Amino acid sequence: MKTIIEPFRIKVVEPVRQTTSDERKVALAGANWNLFRLASDDVLIDLLTDSGTGAMSQEQWAGMMRGDESYAGGRSYARFASKIQEVFGYEHVIPTHQGRAAERILFSLVGGPGKIIPNNTHFDTTRANVEYSGARALDLVKSEARDPTLELPFKGDLDLLRLDALIAEHRHDIPMAMLTITNNAGGGQPVSFGNAQAVAKLCHAAGIPFWFDACRFAENCWFIKQREPGFADKSVKQIARELFALGDGCTMSAKKDGLANIGGFLATNDANLAAEARNLLIMTEGFPTYGGLAGRDLEAIAQGLDEVLDEDYLRYRAVSTAYLCDHLHAAGVPVLRPAGGHAVYLDAERFLPHLPKSQFPGQALACALYLHGGIRSCEIGPVMFGENALMDLVRLAIPRRVYTQSHIDYTVEVILEVFAKRDEIRGLEMTWQPKTLRHFTCHFAPLG
Numbered sequence: 001m002k003t004i005i006e007p008f009r010i011k012v013v014e015p016v017r018q019t020t021s022d023e024r025k026v027a028l029a030g031a032n033w034n035l036f037r038l039a040s041d042d043v044l045i046d047l048l049t050d051s052g053t054g055a056m057s058q059e060q061w062a063g064m065m066r067g068d069e070s071y072a073g074g075r076s077y078a079r080f081a082s083k084i085q086e087v088f089g090y091e092h093v094i095p096t097h098q099g100r101a102a103e104r105i106l107f108s109l110v111g112g113p114g115k116i117i118p119n120n121t122h123f124d125t126t127r128a129n130v131e132y133s134g135a136r137a138l139d140l141v142k143s144e145a146r147d148p149t150l151e152l153p154f155k156g157d158l159d160l161l162r163l164d165a166l167i168a169e170h171r172h173d174i175p176m177a178m179l180t181i182t183n184n185a186g187g188g189q190p191v192s193f194g195n196a197q198a199v200a201k202l203c204h205a206a207g208i209p210f211w212f213d214a215c216r217f218a219e220n221c222w223f224i225k226q227r228e229p230g231f232a233d234k235s236v237k238q239i240a241r242e243l244f245a246l247g248d249g250c251t252m253s254a255k256k257d258g259l260a261n262i263g264g265f266l267a268t269n270d271a272n273l274a275a276e277a278r279n280l281l282i283m284t285e286g287f288p289t290y291g292g293l294a295g296r297d298l299e300a301i302a303q304g305l306d307e308v309l310d311e312d313y314l315r316y317r318a319v320s321t322a323y324l325c326d327h328l329h330a331a332g333v334p335v336l337r338p339a340g341g342h343a344v345y346l347d348a349e350r351f352l353p354h355l356p357k358s359q360f361p362g363q364a365l366a367c368a369l370y371l372h373g374g375i376r377s378c379e380i381g382p383v384m385f386g387e388n389a390l391m392d393l394v395r396l397a398i399p400r401r402v403y404t405q406s407h408i409d410y411t412v413e414v415i416l417e418v419f420a421k422r423d424e425i426r427g428l429e430m431t432w433q434p435k436t437l438r439h440f441t442c443h444f445a446p447l448g
Contacts, residue, residue, distance in 0.1 A: 004319040007312040008401060011058065017041055024371050033367055033428060033444035035376050044374030045403065045411055047396040050342045052098075052255035052262055054400030057307055060259070060300045067296030072287050076295035076302075080265075083302040087237065087309070088214070088244045090267035092274035094281055095291030095298065099215060099253025099264040100125035104132075105280045106211075106251055106266055109273060110175040111135035118166055119178040119213070120158040121145075121185040124384055126178075126213060128437050135175075138166070139388065145186045146390055148336040148347045153227040154192035155338075156183030156220075158199055167206045176248075177203050180213040181220035185380060186390055188216070188340020190223035193231065193243060200246040209270070212250040217243070218257045219341030222314040237309045249273075256342070259304030259400060263297045317341065320408070321398055327412045333419050336393060346394040346415070348381065352425055357382060359427025359447060362392045365418075367444075368425045369394070373414030383430075384439040 019027070019042055031037035035048060046053065068074035081093040096102045103126050111117065111133025120141040122130065130137040142159040144150050158179060167174065179199060182190045196212075203210040221239040225231050231239055244250065249268030254260045268274055278288045285292035307313065318341055325339035334350035348362035355361040362379035369375045378384075381392035396411065418425075426448040433442040 004316055006320075006401075006404070007310070007316050008057070016044055019044065019374050021371065024374060028367060028370060032431070032442075033363070033446065034439075034442060035366055035370060035378065036440050038370075038376060042374075043370075043376045045407055046376050047343075047398060047411070048376045048378050050256060050397040050399050051253060052260070053402065054255075054259055054261070055402050056259065056261065056300060057303070057401075059307070060303045063299035063303045064296035067294060067299045069295045071290070073289055074295050074298075076298040077289035080298035080302045083305050084265060084267055087240055087305050088250060088267055089241055090244070090249055091269050092267065092271065094266040094274065094277050094288060095293050096264045096266060096281070096285055097292030098255060098262060099213075099251055100129065101285055101292065102251040102253075102264050102266040103129040105277050105285075107133045107135065108280060109276050110209075114173055115175050116166070116170055116173050117176060117178065118158075118163060118174065120156055120180055120183050120191065121390065122178075123180060123184045123213070124437060124439070126180070127385075127388070132436070137388075139185075139390070140166070141183060141186055141390070145183070145189065148187065148334070148345070148350075148391060148393075151337045153190075153223070153338075154195065155189035156181070156186055156191040157195040158191070160195070160198050160202065163199065163202055167202060167208065171206050171208070174206075174208050176209040176211055178211045178213055180215075181243075182216045182223075182341050184216070184342075185385065187336040187345045187393065188219075188343045188395075190220045190227075190341065192228050193224050193239070194228065196243060196246055209248040210246065211268075212244065212247050214244075214250040214252040215256040216342055217250075217252070218308040218314060219317065222311070222318060223341065226318075235309075236311055236314060240309070254301040254304065257305075257308045258301045259308050260297065260300045263293050263301045265291075265301075317400065320405070323405070324396065324398070324408050324411065328415060331412075331416055331419075333415060336391075343395045343397040345380065346377075346396070348379075348392040348394055351394075351419065352422055354423060355425070355427045357392065360430070360444070361427065362394050363444060364425055364428050366394050367428070368418050369414060372418050373410070375411055375414055379439065383442070 113134035115135035254263040322339040334347040336345040362381040
């Protein structure tokens with residue numbers, strides 16, 4: 001059938017509050033024109049992030065009732081670890097309260113001044129944790145990823161020539177390399193199996209451990225199945241096992257493709273690194289069999305890792321995201337093409353060509369969407385990444401199993417109306433910022 005329906009029925013509903021234009025103006029001013037600072041009750045359609053904002057299934061809720069809250073050795077940890085070993089293939093499984101905690105532990109152990117951590121593109125907390133250790137976070141995504149209009153199947157791929165040159169010059173300064181799947185900072189674009197395989201070969205030939213940032217691994221594996229020759233007849237679960245077999249470990253925020261509201265983990269086959277990681281975990285997160293999570297959260301993640309590999313779900317997920325992207329593209333709205341797995345990205349530079357970069361077009365556009373229709377989105381550009389920004393984008397991240405087609409149709413309508421009046425949108429100035437991860441808490445003021 002042409003119509004791809006949601007592979008679930010809605011059992012519980014959460015009301016959303018309709019706001020007026022005047023109410024939104026007051027709310028945004030009170031939040032210093034930073035959408036992260038808005039109260040959720042003042043948001044109608046919340047596309048700020050897909051991290052921890054999804055809806056859990058009846059089996060996940062049932063699992064939460066079975067959660068074993070023992071401090072040590074709980075059966076919920078055993079189920080959690082067993083599921084991760086089954087899906088990812090790594091022996092040592094270390095739970096954390098979310099992905100950035102796993103990153104902090106990992107880069108505390110392997111980072112440090114003078115070190116270089118290459119990646120296709122580091123996302124915000126990954127970069128912050130690398131740099132906090134004193135190391136350099138180096139983005140090596142292929143150059144085609146910087147062109148939002150160029151349609152390629154795997155725009156998340158890492159530039160192999162640049163990695164090879166880096167290894168030749170700085171081999172002893174590289175404690176590990178990473179691939180982020182999918183590449184969130186570059187438009188949610190997938191990485192091909194062939195590219196991951198080539199990165200692994202380069203790294204291992206030089207004795208460099210190779211890791212994945214696996215937040216959206218299932219969506220990435222779905223794109224491999226759909227787009228890469230030789231994988232059409234393999235299940236997404238098979239592809240995932242083959243992909244992770246290329247690496248030495250992974251970090252993951254289970255708030256994405258774990259389909260849970262909180263949680264994450266670090267997994268590796270390196271027994272010595274795992275032992276050091278557990279020691280750090282105990283100091284700040286908790287005992288190694290709960291790692292800052294309740295037993296019920298471990299159960300929800302274990303079940304979520306089963307459900308995220310369901311191919312009916314993944315088909316619906318990819319098609320529903322593309323639905324938003326395609327409708328905007330057809331109407332002439334500048335969007336990053338092709339659609340990623342978890343979000344649609346508006347190209348703020350082409351949307352608002354009258355605004356110079358110094359006036360933060362992406363942030364200005366995100367604020368305009370909120371003021372006009374109550375939609376909260378997220379700037380992925382100079383505000384978030386400063387001089388490391390690939391592009392100036394506005395991400396419309398779609399929470400998993402939350403919004404219906406009518407919500408997406410409303411989103412299209414709002415964006416088209418803002419696009420029609422785009423010349424009226426004015427820029428912003430940043431009036432205060434913290435030392436790190438400024439996009440979460442910085443202040444803006446409108447210009448003109």
